Amino acid sequence: MRVEEVRRLLEDRLGGGARPPSPESARAVVAELARPEVLGPLVRRLSAGAVDLPECTRLSYRHVLGFDKLLLLSGAPRFMLRVHVWPGAVGAEPEDIHNHRCVIASAVVRGRVRMECYEPAVEGVPAVVYRETIDGPGGAWRLLRVGESRLHLVRAERYGAGRSYGLDARTLHRVVSEEPTVTLFLETAPQRSVTDVYVRVPGRAGGVSGGRAGRAAPPPKTPLAPAVYLAELDALARSLGW
8 A cells, every 4th residue: 555545544534524533443444554464565665765754753753661653654633653663671661551632543563562441440559640741743741740549440451463442532541562562553633732641659558649749751752863763664564574
């Protein structure tokens, strides 16, 4: 599938009205695009130059949690299609529980992740709540502590290659990668300007007051060098047989 065909497919499936796409429609389209016979030639074309390299590298970076976020196609504000490359390092910092500004969907291309979903509850894991904003696409994260809460784990499931999921904007979750993993990740049109981040305080029977008093803002995003970006695309294309 050529780049413009993928772009049209995303535009058609996600719609252009005021209502956000459903998590299921986002999941279905990202699952289709993650098939090796579709993603392989797309990534090969991008690695060979069918990409706006300055724009893609400006919005591709090493995430604070240690995985690389590679922008494949930008249809902002309607969608952003990315590849997440997880090294699966033992002892890597776990992802905080969070939600998103939009409906998202993810499909596992290679490897495996565990996805956990949470909801606030009277009894549960204590957590400090932050509100996260971002200074525009590619901008810095800002964290503001807004309170305390408790969370209850409502679902945990492992996803291997070929499996996918979609989540609405407010679903609290975290993803854990325990081995080298590649996922295709779809962001849809933003529904709000902030996200909620819950930093767990394990081992506390009481409240979290007096626990972690603050959390430093994540470091600035540093765009990936073009050579690194293209090398990762090339490695992914070869792993898919292209």
